[in-house]
Amino acid sequence: MSLLTTHGLEVFYGDFQALFGVDVAVEEGETVAIIGANGAGKSSFMNALSGLAPTRRDAILLAGEAVGGTPAYDMVKLGIALVPEGRRLFPSLTVEENLLMGSSGRTVERGWTLPVVYDFFPVLRERRRQLAPTLSGGQQQLVAIGRALMANPRILLCDEISLGLSPAMVQTVYQALAAIKARGTTILIVEQDLRAALAAADRIYCFMEGRVSLAGRPAELSRDAIQAAYFGTAR
Numbered sequence: 001m002s003l004l005t006t007h008g009l010e011v012f013y014g015d016f017q018a019l020f021g022v023d024v025a026v027e028e029g030e031t032v033a034i035i036g037a038n039g040a041g042k043s044s045f046m047n048a049l050s051g052l053a054p055t056r057r058d059a060i061l062l063a064g065e066a067v068g069g070t071p072a073y074d075m076v077k078l079g080i081a082l083v084p085e086g087r088r089l090f091p092s093l094t095v096e097e098n099l100l101m102g103s104s105g106r107t108v109e110r111g112w113t114l115p116v117v118y119d120f121f122p123v124l125r126e127r128r129r130q131l132a133p134t135l136s137g138g139q140q141q142l143v144a145i146g147r148a149l150m151a152n153p154r155i156l157l158c159d160e161i162s163l164g165l166s167p168a169m170v171q172t173v174y175q176a177l178a179a180i181k182a183r184g185t186t187i188l189i190v191e192q193d194l195r196a197a198l199a200a201a202d203r204i205y206c207f208m209e210g211r212v213s214l215a216g217r218p219a220e221l222s223r224d225a226i227q228a229a230y231f232g233t234a235r
Ligand SMILES: Nc1ncnc2c1ncn2[C@@H]1O[C@H](COP(=O)(O)OP(=O)(O)OP(=O)(O)O)[C@@H](O)[C@H]1O
Pocket: 013, 016, 017, 018, 036, 037, 038, 039, 040, 041, 042, 043, 044, 045, 085, 192
């Protein structure tokens, strides 16, 4: 059984429909990337999975259980944690306080605890008493990832975590994702940097105008097929 599947997933904002029947499957332990142009619906998909955008209950199955439309706070408890687009750290809180916000609602101290996150990202231990906005953009991204890990997710959702980072920092973030995957966490990323997505993911889905336009393993997808699925035209 897949860990996470969506079935005919639709997302509406009032009268506006952002997703039209999206079917995606994520296996336990996989890293899956969602790619696509601006406005394709990638964040809407992540928001539906994390309970921030309403959906039909049976449109999202987690380990076979229908969880669509579960409020975000409860979705985290079920094991789906989001690193949101733009990080959304709490600016008046320190690094450590931001990390601890991610663990509210968890009942047992195991897996990703504060010491484990600090061992993973030593720079955050050094800066744990600093206010979040005083960190560099890349360091803030590590805080956002650490905060999501503090919920001990079964699936970590990452929306555009490399946006605006230097090439060196992008590498750091992706090395972190590889290590998180090696610990057994399933990862779903949204990534506009095609090269980063193809390098990091076991499988990709391309979205275009609210629909899946292509799916497969990076090695099996031609450049032309990806271009066509991404931009709607072959070049
Ligand atoms: N809260 C909202 N209210 C109304 N429309 C929205 C809302 N959020 C997103 N949309 C619309 O839904 C469509 C998909 O947006 P979404 O943010 O999911 O795209 P995206 O693929 O994440 O784009 P980007 O790469 O720019 O982040 C867009 O047309 C957008 O304008």
